[in-house]
Amino acid sequence: MRRLSPAARVRYFFAALTAGAAMLGTTALLVPSSEAAPGGNCTYYSDESYTTVVGQYGRDCCNNRIAWGITTQHYECGGCFTCTPPPR
Known part of the structure; x- marks a missing residue:
């Protein structure tokens, strides 16, 4: 050998x-990467002026679940939430 x-x-x-x-x-x-789905990120507002945020649901850009506040008929969906804790 x-x-x-x-x-x-x-x-x-x-x-x-x-x-x-x-x-x-x-x-x-x-x-596969697991990125946040921007279309599923919705921000809810108190009235039709869209100035006072009362809730957000979806995922942030760091793929953390965001779910706080209330849902209303005045909302916008899309974009990416920033990677910060939600307001309390």
């Missing part, structure tokens, strides 16, 4: 390391 020279072992090590990194990178690209 032949032994590998130290130089050959280093080459095989780096080849295996490169192949592993390529597989890991490919796997990371194939994993």
Whole structure:
């Protein structure tokens, strides 16, 4: 049985390391991202002037669930909520 020279072992090590990194990178690209659905983000207002926010429901840009306040017939949906805690 032949032994590998130290130089050959280093080459095989780096080849295996490169192949592993390529597989890991490919796997990371194939994993579906879970981003917030902007169409499902709705902000509710107290009246038709759309000036006083009384509730928000959906997900923020960090994909955290946002659900606070009340729902009314005056609302706008879309966009991305900022990644801050809702008012209390």
